[in-house]
Amino acid sequence: MNYNRLTSKHKNSLREMVSKDRFSTGESNLNLHSKDQSHHPPSMPEAVIWPVDRFEVSEILKYANKNLIPITGWGSGSSLEGNPIPVRGGIVLDFSQMNRIIDIREKDFQADVEPGVIYQDLNEKLKYSGLFFPPDPGARATIGGIIANNSSGTRTVHYGSAKDYVMRLSVVLADGSYIKTGTRASKTSSGYDLIHLLVGSEGTLGIVVEATLKLTGLPQELSAAIATFPNITDAGKAVYQIRRYGLDPAALELLSTECIELINNKKGLGLTAAPTLFIEFHGPSVTYLSEALKMAQEICNDSGCTEFRSGLGRDERDRLFEARHELAEMIFQNHPDCNVQILDVAVPITGYTSMISKAREITDAAGLTGYALSHAGDGNIHLCLAGKKGNRKDWDLIDKISHEMVAEALSLGGTATGEHGVGIGKKQYMADEHGDSLEWMKKIKKLFDPNHILNPGKMF
Ligand SMILES: Cc1cc2nc3c(=O)[nH]c(=O)nc-3n(C[C@H](O)[C@H](O)[C@H](O)COP(=O)(O)OP(=O)(O)OC[C@H]3O[C@@H](n4cnc5c(N)ncnc54)[C@H](O)[C@@H]3O)c2cc1C
Missing domain, CATH: 3.30.43.10 (Uridine Diphospho-n-acetylenolpyruvylglucosamine Reductase, domain 2)
Incomplete structure (x- = not known):
């Protein structure tokens, strides 16, 4: 064009x-x-x-x-x-500057917001009603960006991602026309589901100018634990078993040894430097949580866990999860002369152990420092690789690793991107991932935006 x-x-x-x-x-x-x-x-x-x-x-x-x-x-x-x-x-x-919280209908668990609202600000306001908007990408992200990227975060394993929390959208289309789609009812069987077409479309189909979000109740009780493993494969096995036994963690995050060392350095947390699971449960009562934690401990022990600390108080839990949220930023700061490529593959839970082990194997063989941080309960792995700015050799190696990781994820029935979106870097995998349906995506794009003015150069 x-x-x-x-x-x-x-x-x-x-x-x-x-x-x-x-x-x-x-x-x-x-x-x-x-x-x-x-x-x-x-x-x-x-x-x-x-x-x-x-x-x-x-x-x-x-x-x-x-x-x-x-x-x-x-x-x-x-x-x-x-x-x-x-x-x-x-x-x-x-x-x-379009950042108004227009209406909070707390009795219906809904809020109408403009796209520039920062989700942490929304949650700060909602906490007085005992409600929250669960998708929690680590950064200070806007609702418009969260919807466009179909973002998720540490709590997605229990609460779902952005697509599960958008009920109604007001959208300006490429020609300037305006549509409202969706409903305030908690379910509908009416018509094509344009909401789920627009969520995750990265601003290539329309511009979101207002959204009705579904909210949920803040948990009555929460409890956290950390479990340390001798290697990443055993940790991966524990992740699978926790899901397999029907435990329903609110967060199940796996951090590689490199991540733990970095957190210890920056935050002085004194954690054992080994692959570690951060586990959290939300529930209606302390009894429910202690049962869930007891079972999680048994599963971790059976998978080779060397240290299990449960019953963490609110302050300690907050410190751990704050460190988890800041991890990407810590990695950027730890490599000031580098750019960091963050891989975002996601696989079905049965493939998680082999995928996370593969990530370890590939980075070790390449001789690169790789930080594997993972929304493990979702089978979503972020492998962060630092390459010197402008150093062709580093970046050729990183590209090679990315291709291998994505190929492995796709062969396991997974995706090149669990939550960061296609953007620029994942366009190259769209044909492999979507096959013939990619042509239908292109037709949809043409229908919504015949002149390709909306976020051109992305997705395809
Ligand atoms: C330290 C760090 C940690 C992160 N952790 C996570 C994580 O755990 N999970 C996760 O999912 N992401 C994560 N991210 C990525 C990022 O924060 C999310 O994708 C976030 O939702 C982007 O929101 P934003 O407001 O910054 O959007 P932007 O980056 O500004 O834009 C995102 C996309 O939305 C489009 N867009 C913006 N506004 C509109 C609108 N009104 N209408 C239509 N399109 C629009 C843009 O064109 C773009 O395509 C992380 C990022 C950082 C830096």
């Missing part, structure tokens, strides 16, 4: 659609919107606009569509796969 560069005539027209201070072609603003948190190279937009309502979004999209100007949505820019990088230039729509 041949896009038009923004001329001064375009810029003047666009500037008139919003107030002066919400349109920028300034170098620092363009720079800030040229890169996310991934290793992918930056690419500058030609303008950044901060819309404040759906009418502005409609007017901008209508104009961009007519003039063949790329439009890329922007939440917090915390993606890990280049998802919001405006690789074809054009306009970035930054939603930080």
